[in-house]
Amino acid sequence: MNDDLPLNWESTYAIVRQLMTLYPTVPIDTVGLQQLMDWIIALPGFVDDPALANESILQAILREWYEESETI
Numbered sequence: 001m002n003d004d005l006p007l008n009w010e011s012t013y014a015i016v017r018q019l020m021t022l023y024p025t026v027p028i029d030t031v032g033l034q035q036l037m038d039w040i041i042a043l044p045g046f047v048d049d050p051a052l053a054n055e056s057i058l059q060a061i062l063r064e065w066y067e068e069s070e071t072i
Contacts, residue, residue: 007040008048009057016065018043028066033058 007014019039036058041050 005045006047007043007045009052012061012064013068015040015043015046015061016068019061019065020068028062028069031062033062036062 005011005014007018022043023039033055037050037053040046040053040061
């Protein structure tokens with residue numbers, strides 16, 4: 001995990017890597033969009049405006065998380 005770089009909504013891969021580290025046993029298909037948003041804005045180094053999040057961004061992060069979890 002690289003905590004040196006600030007995270008924003010466009011940092012999809014970095015966000016997913018941190019989520020995978022923090023929540024390794026969480027079934028991704030049980031994560032709701034509000035829960036995901038709460039987890040993301042609580043990540044160390046997250047600096048973006050929470051109001052900029054939308055369903056499309058959050059679904060893209062969930063999709064990336066699912067794809068990354070399938071490669072492990």
